Structures are given as C-alpha cells and as structure tokens.
Amino acid sequence: MRRRRLGILTLCLALAVTAGCSGGDRERTILRVLAGPDLAVLEPLLDELRSETGVELDMDYQADADTGEALAATGHDSGGHEAAWLSTDRSFQLRHKATARGMLRTPTMLSPVVVGLRPEAARALRAKSPGSAPSWSDIADAAAAGTVRFGMADPRRTGAGLAALVGVATAAAGTGGALREDDVSCDRLRGFRSGQRITAASTHDLLDDFADHPGTANALITYESDLLALNSGGRLKDELEIVRPADGTVLADFPLLLLDPGRRAAYDKVVEWLRRDSVQEKIMRTALRRPVNPSVAREGQLRAPAGNALYFPDRPGVLERLLDDYGDPGHRVADQVVFLLDFSGSMRGARMAELRKAFADLSGADSSATGGFARFYQGERLTVVRFGGKVLEERTVTVRGQRDLRTLADIVARGGYGDATAVWTALDHGYRTASSAVADEPERAVSIVLMTDGENNAGIAYEEFVRRYEARSAETRAVVHTYPVHFGEADAGALRRAAAKTGGRMVDADARGSSLSEAFKEIRGCR
Numbered sequence: 087m088r089r090r091r092l093g094i095l096t097l098c099l100a101l102a103v104t105a106g107c108s109g110g111d112r113e114r115t116i117l118r119v120l121a122g123p124d125l126a127v128l129e130p131l132l133d134e135l136r137s138e139t140g141v142e143l144d145m146d147y148q149a150d151a152d153t154g155e156a157l158a159a160t161g162h163d164s165g166g167h168e169a170a171w172l173s174t175d176r177s178f179q180l181r182h183k184a185t186a187r188g189m190l191r192t193p194t195m196l197s198p199v200v201v202g203l204r205p206e207a208a209r210a211l212r213a214k215s216p217g218s219a220p221s222w223s224d225i226a227d228a229a230a231a232g233t234v235r236f237g238m239a240d241p242r243r244t245g246a247g248l249a250a251l252v253g254v255a256t257a258a259a260g261t262g263g264a265l266r267e268d269d270v271s272c273d274r275l276r277g278f279r280s281g282q283r284i285t286a287a288s289t290h291d292l293l294d295d296f297a298d299h300p301g302t303a304n305a306l307i308t309y310e311s312d313l314l315a316l317n318s319g320g321r322l323k324d325e326l327e328i329v330r331p332a333d334g335t336v337l338a339d340f341p342l343l344l345l346d347p348g349r350r351a352a353y354d355k356v357v358e359w360l361r362r363d364s365v366q367e368k369i370m371r372t373a374l375r376r377p378v379n380p381s382v383a384r385e386g387q388l389r390a391p392a393g394n395a396l397y398f399p400d401r402p403g404v405l406e407r408l409l410d411d412y413g414d415p416g417h418r419v420a421d422q423v424v425f426l427l428d429f430s431g432s433m434r435g436a437r438m439a440e441l442r443k444a445f446a447d448l449s450g451a452d453s454s455a456t457g458g459f460a461r462f463y464q465g466e467r468l469t470v471v472r473f474g475g476k477v478l479e480e481r482t483v484t485v486r487g488q489r490d491l492r493t494l495a496d497i498v499a500r501g502g503y504g505d506a507t508a509v510w511t512a513l514d515h516g517y518r519t520a521s522s523a524v525a526d527e528p529e530r531a532v533s534i535v536l537m538t539d540g541e542n543n544a545g546i547a548y549e550e551f552v553r554r555y556e557a558r559s560a561e562t563r564a565v566v567h568t569y570p571v572h573f574g575e576a577d578a579g580a581l582r583r584a585a586a587k588t589g590g591r592m593v594d595a596d597a598r599g600s601s602l603s604e605a606f607k608e609i610r611g612c613r
Contacts, residue, residue, distance in 0.1 A: 114140050115352045120157060120167040121145045122245060123288045124309070125340070127373045131365070139355040145171075149243060149288050157182075157343075168346040169353060173197075173309070174245040174338045176398045180405060190350075192357040193339035195369050196376040198392045199249040200335055201225060202313040202326030207234055207304040211329070219332040219393075222257035223454075225305075229281025230463035231450060232487070236305035237284030237296045240416070242409055246289050249336035249398075250307045254278055255408055256396045257333040264397035270407045276421065277463035281305075285415040297321040309338060314374040314387060328387065334394035339378065420465035421531040422523055424516045427498070428538040428573075429472045430507040437539055437574065444603040445498045449491040452603070460607040462491065467530075469519060470497050473512035474504010475544040480519065509538050509576075511545030513568065513584065514554050520566040521558055532566050533590070535609070536581070537602075539574030548580060552587060563588075571595055571605045 114136070126147055136142045146167065157170050157178050171194075172178075179186045201220075203211060210233055211220045228234035239247035252265070258278075259269035283303040286292035289312055296306050297316065306313060306326060317325040342360070344353045359365055366377040376388050399405050427441065443451075448462050462468065466485045472478040481497050483490050516534045523532045542548070555563070567590035570581035578594065585592045595605035 114142055116142045116144050117349060117352050117356065118144045118166060118168045119146065120170040120345075121147050122172040123147050123149060123290055124173040124246070124312075125171050126290075127315075128369065130372060131368060134368075135356065135359055139359050141352045141355050143169075143171075143356070168344075168349045169356075170343040170345055171340070172245065172343070173340055174249060175341050175343060177245070177248060177405065180399065181402050190344040190347075190353065191341040192361070193341050193378050194357070194360045195340045195366070195373065195378055196337055196392070197309040197311045197340070198330060198335035198337050198395075199246060199253055199308065200310045200313065201236075201329045201331065202306040202308075202316070203234075203329060204304040204326060205324050208327035208329070220329050221333045222254050222331045223333065225329075225331065226254065226258070226275075226278035226281075227450070227461060229279075230277030230461050232281070232464040234281050234305050235283045235303045236281050236307050237286075237292055237303045238282055238307040238415070239289050239292045240285050240287055241412060242414075243287045244289060245338060246292075246308045246312070247285075247415075248405075248409075249338060251275075251408060251412055252398060253331070253334065253336045253396050256336075257331070265399045265404050265408070267401070267404050267407055270404060270411060275412055276466070277461050279412060279415070280420065280463040280465055282415050310376075310388075310392075311374040318374075328390075330390065330393045332393070334396040335392065336398060337392065337395050340375070419527065419530045420463070420467065421533070422467035422469065422520075424469040424471065424519055424523075424532065424534045426471045426473060426512045426516045426534065426536045426538075428474075428507060428509075428512075428540065429478055429502065430474045430504050430538075430540055432507075432540050432574065434503060440602045441537070442495070442498050444601075444606045445495060447603045448606060449495065452607070462494075467523075468494060470494065471512060471516060471519070472497075472500075472502065473508060473515070475506030475508050476504065477508075477512060477515050478502055478504060480515075506544035507538060507540040507542060508545030509536070509540075509542040509580075510548050510551035512536070514546060514551050516568075517555060517558060517562065517566065521562045524559075524562050524565060528561070534566060534568045534588075535571065535606075536568055536584070537571040537573060538576045538581075541575065541577045542580070548583070551584075555587065569593070569609045571602070571609070573602060573605075 132143055175191065211224060211228055215224050225234055238250055241247035241251040255270060255275060256265055259265060261269060284295050286295055289308055292308060293312055293316055296303060313326055313328050316322060342357055344350065361379060363379055363382050366379050366382045369375060370377050370385060370388065376384060448460065450461050462485050464485060467482060469480065469482040471480045483494050485491065513536055520532045520534060523530065568584055568588040569590040570585050570592045572578045572581050572592055572594045573596065582592050593605045593609045595602045
C-alpha cells in the first residue's frame with residue numbers, strides 16, 4: 087500500500103507542471119476565448135468559474151468581435167481561439183453562414199437595446215405621446231426636430247450600434263417582420279441619423295464620451311445593461327430615464343460559441359456553470375443583464391418588460407444596404423433635395439391643397455407610425471423650384487427650426503400659377519442648381535424630386551433635356567438622381583424614362599389609393 091502511495095505521489099510530481107496536480111486540486115484547463123468588449127464586466131466571476139470547473143478562460147477582447155469580422159477570420163481553424171463569447175453573433179451568422187454552420191452556441195444572458203434620456207428630454211418626448219411608451223418613430227421624429235441628440239456606437243463596428251440601427255429601420259419599415267431589401271431606404275433614416283452627436287468604436291468609449299461631455303447629447307442608445315451601469319456609477323448629474331420603445335427592441339443573448347470541437351468537454355463545463363440559477367443571479371447583479379433562465383427571478387429595473395422582440399434581417403444584402411445607407415456616423419454632411427413643383431393652372435384647388443398638406447406632413451404634422459421617419463430634419467437643405475410654362479421661382483431653406491419650416495410652407499402656399507407645363511425645362515434648371523451644389527460641396531448628397539400633374543407642353547423637349555444632361559459633368563451624372571412623382575394626368579412613361587436615364591425611380595401618387603403625401607414620404611430624393 088505504501089509503495090502505491092509513493093507511486094501516485096511520484097506521478098503527480100511528474101505531471102505537476104502541465105496538469106497542476108497536487109493534493110485535492112482539480113486539473114486545470116485553459117480555453118482561449120475571442121470576446122466582445124461587453125464581456126469584460128464578468129471578469130470578477132471568472133475566478134469562481136476556474137475554481138469550480140477547473141476551466142480557465144483566457145479572454146482576448148477585440149472591438150470588432152461582435153461584428154463577426156474577427157470571428158470570421160478565425161473560423162473553424164480557430165486562429166488561436168477555441169471559443170468565442172460575444173454580445174451578439176447575428177451579424178456573423180448572417181454574413182458567414184458556411185463558417186457558422188453547425189457551430190455550437192449557448193445563450194448566457196439577455197439585454198435589449200433601449201434608449202436612455204436625460205430628464206428634460208424624457209419629459210419633452212413623453213409630452214408628445216402621453217399615456218404610452220415612446221416609440222422609435224417618436225425618437226426619430228424628435229431627432230429630426232433637434233430635440234433629441236443622441237449617442238450611439240458605430241453600427242459598422244459594434245453589436246450594440248448594429249442592433250440599434252436594425253431596431254430603428256425595422257420600426258420605420260412598419261411591416262412587423264424581418265427587414266427586406268425593399269424596406270431599407272435611406273430617406274426613412276435621414277431624420278433619425280441627423281440626431282446622432284456622439285459615436286464610438288465600442289460601448290465603453292461611448293459611455294465615457296457621453297459622461298464626459300454632458301452638453302453634447304441628451305440621449306444614449308445602447309444595451310439596457312450599459313444604461314443601468316451608467317446610472318449607478320455616479321458619473322451623471324441626473325440619472326437617465328430608460329425607455330423601451332413601444333414598437334420593439336432587438337435583444338442580445340450573449341452567446342458562447344465553440345470554435346474547436348475538440349474542446350467540447352471544457353465548453354460543456356463552462357456553459358453548464360454559466361447557466362446555473364445561482365450563477366445567473368450573480369451575472370444579473372454583476373453585469374445588470376437579464377437571466378437567460380426563466381426560473382431566475384429578475385430584480386430591480388430588470389423586472390420591467392423587455393417589450394416586443396424585433397426580428398434581425400435574414401439576408402446579408404439587407405444588412406449591407408442598411409449600413410451603406412446609414413453611412414459613417416462620425417463624418418456626415420446633411421443632404422440637399424431640389425424639389426421641382428408643378429404650379430401650372432391644373433394644380434389649382436384640391437391638388438394644390440394636397441401638395442401643401444404633403445409639405446406640412448413632412449414638416450412634422452404627420453403623427454403616424456411612419457411619419458416621424460420621413461420628415462424634414464435638422465441641417466437638411468431644401469430647394470423649392472416652382473414652375474409652370476417656365477421657372478417661376480427658386481428658394482433654398484436650410485432647416486434649423488420651426489421658423490425655417492414655416493418659411494418653406496409659405497413658399498409652397500404662394501400663388502403665381504403658370505399657364506403651361508414645362509416639365510423638361512424645369513428638370514434642366516434643377517440640374518443646373520444641383521451641379522452648382524455638387525461643385526461647391528462635393529461631400530453633400532444632392533438629389534432632385536420632380537412633381538407634376540400634366541404632360542409637357544412648353545419649353546424644351548425631352549430629347550433636348552437628355553442632350554443637355556449628357557453634356558453635364560460625369561460627377562453630376564453619377565451622383566444626382568431624379569425621383570419623379572406621378573400625379574394626375576402626367577405622362578407616366580416619360581417620367582419613368584427620365585428616372586431611368588438619371589438613375590432614380592418614379593413613385594405613382596395615384597396608384598393603389600395613395601396620396602401625394604404618401605408618395606413624398608416614400609421617396610424624398612432617395613433610392
């Protein structure tokens with residue numbers, strides 16, 4: 087018996103360097119983990135995990151992990167990582183289906199992307215939607231009006247920013263389902279994005295910038311857990327009011343992914359430990375995230391309903407188009423739209439009333455679920471060209487407040503009708519204006535919206551317009567597109583040809599019981 091004990095002791099000493107074998111200690115295993123920065127808050131629990139399971143997580147925090155790019159680079163070959171722990175893997179699953187196929191994943195905790203508002207901003211927003219939770223549409227409307235100025239992480243580089251953008255775009259589409267490519271239109275996000283004042287490459291940097299520059303933004307769009315941590319951290323003069331938008335949120339489930347199937351045993355130990363009720367309670371208190379186990383009672387503000395869960399896009403092209411339309415949040419110049427409006431005699435009466443209503447709706451009068459996404463927004467430059475048998479007037483307004491919107495309404499309300507309809511003369515004039523704008527500020531996106539209710543019967547012919555258009559600079563032809571709105575007796579075929587020639591598209595205000603207001607909402611100089 088003594089010889090056996092000596093043999094066991096000798097074996098333990100021989101293996102001590104690699105196995106950590108001594109007395110009653112558990113053999114230790116190291117699991118190399120690619121991690122999103124949002125997982126760093128769990129560091130205090132990792133010692134307990136190692137002590138109770140024998141598995142040590144070697145966490146490699148990378149800012150782009152949650153976008154899927156760092157994860158895709160490792161793939162099944164692991165690239166030194168044997169597992170990945172992210173706030174969300176939805177982008178990775180969508181963009182890299184072949185790599186993700188069959189990869190084991192386990193949700194570990196939950197947090198919806200919501201909005202935190204400084205007290206004065208919360209009061210103003212709730213005053214517009216009394217008795218109900220504000221929606222993404224309300225927030226977009228307030229951003230366009232300049233009353234909500236928010237911080238949001240870069241959606242191209244963070245899971246939180248991407249989830250927020252998906253939530254807003256899904257609400258803007260108003261379909262109740264996953265976004266399709268036809269649902270993604272930059273005009274529905276222009277007003278919302280005009281309110282972004284702070285961006286960052288990580289949620290940690292976003293929170294720091296927001297706390298350190300209190301006068302820059304009055305709202306923060308990020309994970310619920312981030313807002314709760316900021317409120318409890320003593321860095322804010324007044325706590326943020328957390329709004330869970332009534333039209334739904336995108337939920338992060340912080341999955342742990344197994345990259346190396348050969349490490350399945352260690353992975354199973356880790357996920358079994360993480361999903362214990364006692365550990366879920368610790369995660370809730372440490373990271374302020376909702377337990378993934380329904381058996382664990384939520385505490386404090388986490389008892390509030392998370393709201394309706396919005397679908398994530400199921401096609402890579404939708405995601406790419408959404409990110410492309412939103413652009414770089416750190417460098418953006420407001421757009422310019424040149425409105426060519428038919429003021430011929432046939433527009434008198436009911437038709438002119440409808441046109442004026444359309445502009446009123448775009449100025450904030452439309453309180454529908456989609457109205458807040460389509461309105462004129464802070465910094466947008468609007469050029470109105472009134473035409474009949476010739477160009478009657480051109481005025482440009484840059485939107486900075488209600489005074490500018492009233493000026494715009496006055497321009498549309500004025501009389502001065504023409505006695506004919508010079509459609510192609512007006513469009514040629516619009517391209518002269520747009521060409522000058524492009525030359526003066528190449529970084530500003532410029533587009534043309536042409537609205538007419540009749541056929542061309544004055545001025546230049548379509549063929550002459552095309553000749554002049556083709557003589558314009560390559561830059562103007564590449565970036566300035568025409569978006570005709572067909573109304574009344576206008577020649578739909580001619581308008582479609584003009585749209586196709588200039589890279590735009592036509593919207594029919596008379597189709598399917600639509601209206602001029604709906605047509606302008608659908609297309610405000612945007613593909």
